[in-house]
Amino acid sequence: MSPGWAPTLDRLVDERYSGLVAYATVLSGDRSTAPDLVHDALVSTFTARATFGSVPQAEAYVRRAIVSRFVDRSRRGGRERTAVVRLAHATPESVELRSDLLDADVAAALGSLSAQQRACVVLRHLDDLSVRDTARLLGISEGAVKRYVSDGVATLNLLLGTSSPPGDETSPVTLVDRRGGAS
Secondary structure (H helix, E strand, O other): OOOOOHHHHHHHHHHHHHHHHHHHHHHHOOOOOHHHHHHHHHHHHHHOOOOOOOHHHHHHHHHHHHHHHHHHHHHHHHHHHHHHHHHHOOOOOOOOOOOOOOOHHHHHHHHOOOHHHHHHHHHHHHOOOOHHHHHHHHOOOHHHHHHHHHHHHHHHHHHHOOOOOOOOOOOOOOOEOOOOOEO
């Protein structure tokens, strides 16, 4: 007899796995580690004996677990990269980011952001989380979230040749389906 969570996990993986990997790719900036992030998030979610009423509810929980795993890896890797950069007197390279969710130019621009900036921009503007929720999820202060978002959006505007209204933190972001309709 299978555990009560097994059917939900099976449906989640069958129906939403590629979307979860795409999300992890956008967040991490690395297509090769995205499946590992998803796998780790699925394992931690479903070994915690959590129960979900629906697949979308389970997916939302797994997405938050993906962010947590990404932040943990970034913190560990960040310390190592900082030491290497200091020793080598070099600057870290940008990440080559490819995603089915984003236009190639936007993905490339996101890849040039630091891990912290990318995480904050993705959570604030793609996941539409509040500053408070983003700060809580990433384990940083609200001021740090605002700064990372501000710096990240400024860099994206510079790289993409766009502009955003000054001080307009609440302007909505509309994702456009590649077939031409708004999503």
